[in-house]
Amino acid sequence: MKKRTHTAILISFFVISLISQSFGQGYRIEATLKGYKDSSFVLGHYSYSNKQFVAKDTAKADASGHMVFEGNTSLPGGLYLLLFPGNQKWVEVVYSGKETNFSLEADTTDLVGSMKIKGSKDNELFYAYQRELKKGIQQIETFSKSKATDGPAKMKEAQDGFKAYRDKFFKENTDSFTTKLFQMSSDPEVPTAPKLANGKTDSVWVFNYYKAHYWDAVDFSDERILRTPFLEAKIDRYIKNLVVQTPDSLIKDTDWLVSKASANKDVKSYVVFYIINQYENPKTVGTEALWVHMANKYYLSGDMGVAEDVKKRIAEKVNTLKDLLVNKTFPVLGVSDPTGKKINLQAIDASYTVLFFYAATCGHCKEASPVLKSFYEKNKPSGVKVLAINTEHNQEEWKSFIKTYHLEDLINGFDPLNQIDFNRKFDVVTTPTIYVLDKNKKIIARKMPVEQLDDFLNYYRKKQLASAK
Template sequence: MKLKITFFFLLICISSGVVAQAGYRIEGQIKNLKGGSCILANYYAAQIYAKDTAQADANGRFVFEGAQPLPGGIYEVVLPDRKTLFRVLITDDQTFSFTADTTDMIGSSRITGSRDNELFYDFQRFMKGKEDEYQRLKAQKVPDTDKRVKDLQEQRKKFYDTFMKENEGSFTVKLFKASAEPELPPAPKLPNGKTDSAWVFNYYKNHFWDNFDFADVRMIQTPFLHQKLERYIKDLTVQSEDSIIKEVDFVVNKAIAGKQKDVISYCIWFITNQYENAKIVGTEGVFVHMGEKYYLTGIMPVTDSSTLKNISERIKILKPLLVNKTLPDIGVMSYRDASRLDYIHGVKADYQVIFFYSPTCGHCRESAPKLKVIQEKLHSQGVEIMTIAIDGSEDDWRKFVKEFKLENLINSYGLVASRQVVYRNDYDTYSTPTIYILDKNKKIIARRIGVEDLEPFLNVYKKRIAMESKAGQPTSTSSRQ
């Protein structure tokens, strides 16, 4: 089940960041452009949307014009070939003009009437010129140790430092800072003389958000917020539930401190969306955390009551079934003796696989032969597999077991139970097959993984258990699928 927590706030927030002025007028002329429809497109985090269109004449002239001012941010002028882009910054100056040549959009660019766009292209022209010089030297096989190369590097650094200092406070500088990597000081050395890589990583991570302005609503209309969130949460954070929750709260608190509702909403939405259907075992609790802390408390503004209802219901189902929780027990009809019940908690094994399925489900039928192979291979290693049919007739169930020769597994029919069970709610079986892996205490160590992932997961998990036991550390249950 996909809750589809989408950009519901996009339509109501897209107009934020508007300054008090009378509309916009952007005149453009592109040399070598012989007519056609041009698009003015705005970023909204990772997405880009058409905002306005204009028809270019035979001389490549066109005008974007509107009665209402544009939200500040990064925009792209998309030329008729739909491949060539000319980037413009929208700030308070929304009446300006530019010219460029399709043969060199950056080098030929000239801006009139917008200070930030002038700065933006002055910077790019200088850097592009130095890069062209560097490439000419490289073509001549000049080594990087050559004085000419070092001089170029020094010129670029000096220009950058001066530019950033002299134009501090401009939107252009703010964008360059937001997109830049943290500058690393010399790292300390380990006793063996090697660089302390852990120190480098921690410094980088601790300073990752230093130059990002959460208080500037225009940042939501750039690609940088999305890019930084993705890198910080996915690449710089250990993918275990506790670590992720700590870091996402850190980021959301930064957004809250910035007091821009669009930025706050996007940060919360992005993180929640990553873990709504978690791709990493043991991280489903992040969705529960985000839902309880931000959605259900009203910190995340949601105008659609059905969205809140869906989130609340999903949390109610998911929370008791998270990794490290004890899987609820149930009595189900035994294949070997229909007069008795098999209980999940009655199986004695170091590891227990629970396979909820439907005898008529295509994916379940594809998985059955693999399940048999795994049982034959892992049974001697203390692994027991229990299948529970949660759909179809008793006859369908028995035919399924015989057809795939699963008699050596613990096969059960779940529609005759000692208590009323709604599998979709009680065991989160919104699709079949649904698989859980339990330890000897019936605690969940993995959930909703594929049959093909069972053996690799158990191999990695057992190795981790052994290593952490040897080191005297608590076991982590998160693992990439």
């Protein structure tokens, strides 16, 4: 794959500056971990991306496994990790920002079961819940494997027992950060669904209820949720699994989600950042329109502050993409065929036109060309045509490429005067880049892998036939 100069905004520049509430000066966390001695440990929290870890302090355990993390500056609240040497094992620590001086002690052979906490109600609750959860899981697994006749009844009894414990735990500890964490990580509880006329459960009702209550337990006003592994996972599941992957649905539901997240400016910033990052180069065909919408609404409007140079790059990317989205008519190409004649895209008589932007020196393009050729041979009887456009400017290499990969039957295009910025005008960030157009030259797919062309076209034809009935 050959990568070209481009203005795609991955927003890797994004750094949220969180101003934490201060609930006292400094912090002191003592830990005694039996089984380790003379070893260095790291204290840190989950990042906005749960794939990252943000280190905040280090301490060395003495001969008895005792260590102290201490500082004069307040730590931001969140779910912390006490990372063991080698980074393969850790202890989770709830740091609410209110309890700043506490201790924990555990045997490393059974961290959850042996954990003892002093000075932190949140951590006492956290490990009590973990122990009860572990016990419930063990009971359920035992009864599920049991061949006794009362096995299913016992398993349900264990499930109901843990549910009763959980409900009581949440009710009695409503104000604790620990309760927020466990509620946030849980799925909404769906009540018994109504039955359809055929006696089956109404699965659509179940889905709609689940989606409508998916965010009920998330307190968007609490910026501490940014330093947990739960927010990113919930956003990802919501937008990719619970929202229909069409621009209209995505725009409607993500705007709604951002409005909920507006209870805290830092949480809102992260929600916008995460979603927009997912849809600049999305996996679902045609959903880049969400990126354009969010870039306009939240960044270019001034709703969320960004540096002027960043804003300029986003504006350039929006200007490129706005005319290249699914359902837009593909713009004028301005390329010539091997005889030097200008190619009129609109004049190409085809049921579907595939635009194949490639570079003659690109290794991936060389691998893709035989697949493209095979696709064309199979589909040309049904009116499919392919316009292959070389984005480089060496005419001899272009003609050699056409001959080497037997592309003479395709419509071949070239920019002999080197006037076209393919990146800026047609969003050709990497090669090959493929667009699929209908008979009116309206875009029906963009950034389509060559290997998926045949399957996509078959799917699209069937969809068109079904909608015509």
